[in-house]
Amino acid sequence: MTRGECDGGLDDIYGAHDALRRLAALISRRARPAAIFAAVTREVRCRAQAATARMIRFESDGTATVVANEGTGGPHVRVGHEWSGFPEAGITSLVWRTGRAVRIDDYRDLPGGGLYVSEGLIGAVGVPIFVHGALWGLIAIGSCAGPLPADTEVQLAEFTNLTATAIATAQGRAEIETSRARIVMASDESRRRIERDLHDGAQQRLVALALRLATLSGHESVLPPVRDKLERTARDLLDVVDNLREIAQGLHPAILSEAGLGPALRALALRASLPVTVGVDVPSRLPQALEVGAYYVVSEALANVLKHSRATHADISAATADGLLIVTVADDGVGGAELANGTGLIGLRDRVEALGGELTVDSPAGGGTRIRCEIPEGGDMVLLAQNPGVQRKPA
Ligand SMILES: Nc1ncnc2c1ncn2[C@@H]1O[C@H](COP(=O)(O)OP(=O)(O)O)[C@@H](O)[C@H]1O
Ligand SMILES: [Mg+2]
CATH class of the missing domain: 3.30.450.40 (GAF domain)
Structure with a gap:
């Protein structure tokens, strides 16, 4: 020495x-x-x-x-x-x-x-x-x-x-x-349950009702003015079913559980009312918590683009590198996004941090918005810090 x-x-x-x-x-x-x-x-x-x-x-x-x-x-x-x-x-x-x-x-x-x-x-x-x-x-x-x-x-x-x-x-x-991760997981689980209940319960029954109305309206005893009303009601019911399906999709889309992050992100982009490019370079399946976390980031960020940005174009990318899943959503809109001004972005930050990751918002006024998150693929084990100590007092 x-x-x-x-x-x-x-x-x-x-x-x-x-x-x-x-x-x-x-x-x-x-x-x-x-x-x-x-x-x-x-x-x-x-x-x-x-x-x-x-x-x-x-x-x-x-x-x-x-x-x-x-x-x-x-x-x-x-x-x-x-x-x-x-x-x-x-x-x-x-x-x-x-x-x-x-x-x-x-x-x-x-x-x-x-x-x-x-x-x-x-x-x-x-x-x-x-x-x-x-x-x-x-x-x-x-x-x-x-x-x-x-x-x-x-x-x-x-x-x-x-x-x-x-x-x-x-x-x-x-x-x-x-404990944060536990809260996030519990809320994911209840979203999944609500989605399942909507899909298996309310949605199916509404579809059955609409069919029954359509059949009724075709009956010979039904007078034309009543038939019109019955048919309109059946169509309205089917609109409600669509609405409900959209709500359920936002909760936890089946495509995410069934096909993984890439297809789920592409489906989000297709549904958006502005042009969205998608670049995905991730393994076909990632741990569920990671897929769900990344999906919500993109889903909320894209909803913000539509709601706040006045953008003409958005870009989604997701890729894994060096043990990290990196997801970005960028738009060419008005910028000025602030975590403090709402609950959506803050909720995303909590969710990403619960997975040991980091969420950043880059949104200069007039310069578009870029939401970026990095989540460790394996969930960073807090090496050597978990041991609560051996219960032994000094002799
Ligand atoms: N892509 C964006 N472009 C412009 N402004 C945005 C964008 N995303 C978010 N914002 C602004 O940042 C605020 C916070 O966003 P968020 O937490 O999602 O709240 P909100 O519930 O209002 O969507 C929004 O109210 C909006 O003013
Ligand atoms: Mg929002």
Whole structure:
């Protein structure tokens, strides 16, 4: 390790302060948990001028996982893999059993410590990470130069506290995202049910009624003026059926479930009362939540084009690239679309964000409107942040 890259040591208060500030900035930028864990572990190793630093998470099934590793490699410290084979009297076991900061002054005296001796380590310190009062894991640092300084545990605590805050924040965010996704799914499900009920119930009965009226009107006992009225009523009924079909289509079109996003978007474009070009380059089927989300984006954006834009032309595109589904709807109308001015676009943003995606609106006055959304194909798993912590209080 060179100086400059890692000035100071844990007693270098200004250096530690800078490190904590850098980490806090990373956390506030909503960096991924894995990146935060790696950065904390790197800073800790630097500050402590330690040979190795690791962050280890306890799992609810009694195992542990290395979530960050700095200083040495080797098959026993692969990030994301089970952390196993650690000695009974070693740092990980001790922190797990006691929920407290622990230290080893000489691995050569420790039964089972050979693995660490072979990494060149002599001493080590481990400090627990508690999230919302539950033991989540630990940060461990190792030294090749003998026991670590007496205040190492105290100095490390600032870093474990910061890590705990980052984890708690990520967990809170993940919970919000999950509950948002649940709400969206529930509303999709009820839209599907209403569509089915309309299709199988009201629509069919109205069609049957219209047929019955048409048959009646043909009966010889019916006088011409009454026949006219009956026939007009039958036609009106069929108009209502069309209306109803359109409403049902807007709820959750059968073509989307049956044929997928491409055909459903083309059908939307065909129904529009202005020229719409469609470019679709997606696999024939995508996960249902993704197809439905993308469909509603296009359906609402196109409704806006018709309602607000005075455009002469619109363009729909949907494509997958680098694990993202990217959908845009653009028009050459008056522009000036504002999320704050309605409920349609805001609803779309909520829906897209619930899928871990992003929706942007570019609509300069006079310059047309472009709605763009990016949705991760696999639904971005919030790696390593879901673990709520192992319920274990300090001994
Ligand atoms: N394509 C567009 N062209 C021009 N203005 C638009 C367009 N889309 C939306 N807007 C404007 O942005 C507002 C917000 O849109 P939206 O949230 O869908 O609300 P609304 O329920 O009014 O359609 C609309 O009221 C409209 O003034
Ligand atoms: Mg709208």
